[in-house]
Amino acid sequence: MNAIANIQPSRMPIPAAVAKEFEIQPAEWRVLVEQIFPTAKSIEAVMMALAYCRKRNLDIFKKPVHIVPMWSSAKRAMVETVWPGIAEIRTTATRTKQYAGIDAVEFGPMIERSFSGKIKQGDNWEDVNKTVRFPEWASVVVYRMVAGVKCSYHAKVFWEETYATVGKSDIPNDMWAKRARGQLDKCVEAAALRKAFPEELGNTYAAEEMEGRSLDTGDVIDHVAPKTHTPPKPPSQITEQATQPDNVVDAEVIEQDFNNDITADGEVLDDTEFFERLEESLAVTSDEASIEEVWTEADPMARFQNDETSQSIALAIKKRALKRVGG
Numbered sequence: 590m591n592a593i594a595n596i597q598p599s600r601m602p603i604p605a606a607v608a609k610e611f612e613i614q615p616a617e618w619r620v621l622v623e624q625i626f627p628t629a630k631s632i633e634a635v636m637m638a639l640a641y642c643r644k645r646n647l648d649i650f651k652k653p654v655h656i657v658p659m660w661s662s663a664k665r666a667m668v669e670t671v672w673p674g675i676a677e678i679r680t681t682a683t684r685t686k687q688y689a690g691i692d693a694v695e696f697g698p699m700i701e702r703s704f705s706g707k708i709k710q711g712d713n714w715e716d717v718n719k720t721v722r723f724p725e726w727a728s729v730v731v732y733r734m735v736a737g738v739k740c741s742y743h744a745k746v747f748w749e750e751t752y753a754t755v756g757k758s759d760i761p762n763d764m765w766a767k768r769a770r771g772q773l774d775k776c777v778e779a780a781a782l783r784k785a786f787p788e789e790l791g792n793t794y795a796a797e798e799m800e801g802r803s804l805d806t807g808d809v810i811d812h813v814a815p816k817t818h819t820p821p822k823p824p825s826q827i828t829e830q831a832t833q834p835d836n837v838v839d840a841e842v843i844e845q846d847f848n849n850d851i852t853a854d855g856e857v858l859d860d861t862e863f864f865e866r867l868e869e870s871l872a873v874t875s876d877e878a879s880i881e882e883v884w885t886e887a888d889p890m891a892r893f894q895n896d897e898t899s900q901s902i903a904l905a906i907k908k909r910a911l912k913r914v915g916g
Contacts (some may be wrong), residue, residue: 600623601631618649631669637669641654641671654678655835666802670799672799673793673795674796679782681793685786687734688732689733693728696728696770698724704759704840706760708755719761721769726745727745727770727776729777730743730744730781731778732785735756740785746780765800780798816914838895863892864906867889867906871883875914880907889903
């Protein structure tokens with residue numbers, strides 16, 4: 590039989606705009622979200638990975654980058670970020686045509702240490718104790734040809750300064766607990782390659798090095814007390830404002846919409862919900878002044894100050910609103 594098998598929808602349907610922008614077919618998108626990045630929680634994160642690979646001329650299906658959740662002090666929440674894997678850092682070094690090899694990684698003495706702390710399991714916090722054996726340090730030398738001379742570059746990193754934690758605890762995650770040498774091997778190689786090729790790699794850290802760290806400072810995540818917020822009014826109350834004669838959103842409603850980053854069910858407002866809220870608020874404005882008021886209160890340029898893709902999405906929403914009112 591020549592029947593074509595029906596492909597089931599992916600767990601995160603591909604937006605038409607994304608498919609067009611990156612020339613991605615539905616089957617390819619499904620591979621991305623279910624096999625390449627199975628833990629990605631948002632379409633925006635996969636888009637960032639696609640944008641990174643396009644800019645660097647990399648094949649995303651070889652998984653040169655990883656999506657790493659990191660704590661953002663500005664947003665008071667974990668956010669998805671994109672970092673190169675060790676394979677991408679090796680590729681960058683190789684493309685210089687000056688990479689001249691690497692010695693075997695050397696490891697320091699094994700240490701056994703017990704870690705304890707609280708980890709959230711579902712809706713509850715549980716006390717966890719974990720004993721891990723790990724090498725105290727790892728050391729390696731990489732080589733680069735400089736003016737015809739083979740030069741060596743040495744790096745040494747310590748496991749306890751590098752490992753990734755579970756959430757905000759100091760407990761090593763499963764990968765760092767089970768593959769203590771393997772993870773440290775990648776990190777020390779990345780450190781040595783940065784020394785050897787500073788003009789190519791600069792301060793580019795590998796995904797393995799960034800797990801468990803803060804997006805703002807690069808430091809290991811500290812315990813952060815949750816910020817208290819009053820839940821915002823649901824979108825239906827914004828819609829009710831549209832029935833007013835002047836069809837202008839009340840300033841207090843705007844303020845409550847964007848000054849609270851906690852949703853009514855207690856969850857941190859994610860980027861997708863932010864865009865939906867922005868579009869809903871702009872949809873009931875009647876003139877340019879009202880649009881600017883909503884835009885200023887939401888301040889998407891500040892929220893996404895290091896995310897050009899999300900800034901572009903926000904600007905497109907504003908542009909549609911201005912077009913609607915004739916601006």
